[in-house]
Amino acid sequence: MLRVVIVGATGRMGRTLVSCARQMSGLTVTGAIDRPDSPAIGRDVGELAGIGALGVTVGSKLAAVLDGADVVVDFSDPASTAGHLAACAAARVALLVGTTGLAPEIEQQAMQAAAHAPVLIAANTSLGVTLLTALVRECARLLPTDFDIEIVEAHHRHKKDAPSGTALALGRAAAEGRGIDFGQAAVAGRAGVAPRRSGEIGFAVVRGGDIVGEHDVIFAGTAEKITLSHQASDRAVFARGALEAARWLAAQPAGRYCMSDFISIKT
Ligand code: NAD
Numbered sequence: 001m002l003r004v005v006i007v008g009a010t011g012r013m014g015r016t017l018v019s020c021a022r023q024m025s026g027l028t029v030t031g032a033i034d035r036p037d038s039p040a041i042g043r044d045v046g047e048l049a050g051i052g053a054l055g056v057t058v059g060s061k062l063a064a065v066l067d068g069a070d071v072v073v074d075f076s077d078p079a080s081t082a083g084h085l086a087a088c089a090a091a092r093v094a095l096l097v098g099t100t101g102l103a104p105e106i107e108q109q110a111m112q113a114a115a116h117a118p119v120l121i122a123a124n125t126s127l128g129v130t131l132l133t134a135l136v137r138e139c140a141r142l143l144p145t146d147f148d149i150e151i152v153e154a155h156h157r158h159k160k161d162a163p164s165g166t167a168l169a170l171g172r173a174a175a176e177g178r179g180i181d182f183g184q185a186a187v188a189g190r191a192g193v194a195p196r197r198s199g200e201i202g203f204a205v206v207r208g209g210d211i212v213g214e215h216d217v218i219f220a221g222t223a224e225k226i227t228l229s230h231q232a233s234d235r236a237v238f239a240r241g242a243l244e245a246a247r248w249l250a251a252q253p254a255g256r257y258c259m260s261d262f263i264s265i266k267t
Pocket residue numbers: 007008009010011012013014033034035036038075076077078079080097098099100101122123124125126238
């Protein structure tokens with residue numbers, strides 16, 4: 001039985017993870033962590049997820065629940081990611097980070113942690129977006145450079161980061177495929193800006209209602225346009241993908257992984 005600790009356990013994704021874990025075989029939630037000032041501290045995480053008591057209470061100290069854990073699944077807040085990496089590295093426990101809006105320096109900290117434990121960071125843990133990312137890279141590689149690349153994403157009104165981590169990851173894949181520098185090419189928002197510069201990768205953001213997650217990658221040429229599109233209508237696609245990837249990750253040696261490592265092994 002795989003013993004899973006959920007970080008951000010009482011958030012939208014945390015509750016979905018707890019509920020999906022219950023429906024998956026060979027997997028059990030043994031720890032639930034949220035921020036120290038959360039009103040959920042001390043309450044049963046199953047009750048908070050609406051699936052009945054699991055006998056696991058929400059705590060705030062990750063290190064305290066790592067003894068005996070196989071993998072940590074973190075969908076919380078980017079300010080806490082460095083601490084979670086350090087705690088998992090010290091305990092030699094696998095860590096899957098689904099949190100987005102991570103600071104650039106996290107990559108270096110992830111590499112340090114990956115010397116001691118398996119670490120997977122994914123802005124999107126759905127199977128569909130993992131495949132979409134590969135398709136975007138390939139499309140950008142194959143199409144002539146006069147096909148302009150634009151990315152449009154839509155999410156619910158509570159989302160904290162913009163553009164979404166998934167949109168940025170899709171943009172990076174497009175830049176890789178085209179062989180250009182993502183930092184130079186990315187343009188987020190065009191209010192009051194003059195016409196498009198050649199080679200830009202543009203981002204447009206929609207926020208509203210309860211939209212779970214939508215991403216369109218547009219390759220706009222002259223008199224023709226290709227749009228690669230993904231729409232998630234239920235958070236469970238991210239939760240199930242994360243838990244399946246976590247199951248795989250827990251069996252890997254220490255190292256730095258991404259979703260495409262998991263998918264290619266699986267297929
Ligand atoms: P949310 O705000 O509903 O939940 C976040 C939870 O983390 C809250 O319960 C909050 O109290 C908790 N938290 C905050 N600081 C913490 C800390 N220091 N330690 C432990 N817990 C802490 O947000 P959400 O919609 O559940 O999304 C969470 C994160 O996951 C966001 O970054 C979001 O963009 C990302 N996300 C990723 C994917 C993916 O596929 N990778 C999918 C959906 C959301």
